[in-house]
Amino acid sequence: METTATPTVQELTTSECWQLLREALLGRLAVVLDGRPDIFPVNHAVDRGTLVFRTDSGTKLLGAVGQSVAFEVDGYDDRSGAAWSVVVKGHAHEVRQLHDVLDTAGLELYPWQEGRKPRFVRIEAEQVSGRRFLRTARRPDTGSAAYAGRHAAHE
Numbered sequence: 213m214e215t216t217a218t219p220t221v222q223e224l225t226t227s228e229c230w231q232l233l234r235e236a237l238l239g240r241l242a243v244v245l246d247g248r249p250d251i252f253p254v255n256h257a258v259d260r261g262t263l264v265f266r267t268d269s270g271t272k273l274l275g276a277v278g279q280s281v282a283f284e285v286d287g288y289d290d291r292s293g294a295a296w297s298v299v300v301k302g303h304a305h306e307v308r309q310l311h312d313v314l315d316t317a318g319l320e321l322y323p324w325q326e327g328r329k330p331r332f333v334r335i336e337a338e339q340v341s342g343r344r345f346l347r348t349a350r351r352p353d354t355g356s357a358a359y360a361g362r363h364a365a366h367e
Contacts, residue, residue: 233298238285256321259319259334264333266331276335283302284300286298296344300335304334304335305333
């Protein structure tokens with residue numbers, strides 16, 4: 213009897229990647245500033261094959277604008293045990309032309325953190341890749357009292 217093994221990692225199509233990017237609430241922007249990597253959690257919007265996020269002046273803007281960046285989203289379905297990850301690599305620029313600012317301001321893109329976020333940054337995707345895989349083992353809920361109690365004895 214012949215069995216077919218389920219692949220442990222499935223490469224996602226570009227279309228699947230963009231759909232997951234649209235559905236994700238939060239992503240991580242990776243930049244290099246002064247020769248050192250940094251990562252920022254940001255909410256984002258997909259706009260005509262690009263990613264857009266809002267920010268204020270500061271490290272995130274300085275590290276992104278005019279630079280190559282990476283952006284990552286991930287998630288999982290606890291019922292199926294399937295996890296996924298999507299990475300976009302591209303070039304970031306600040307949205308500055310009036311017609312582009314007006315178009316971008318129309319996106320449903322509201323900062324989660326209080327404060328002014330008047331600057332829009334667009335990531336032009338050069339490479340989009342993603343993977344889906346089945347989780348083989350589940351970690352205990354590290355926030356649960358049972359987990360904390362079991363591990364406190366080992367410290």
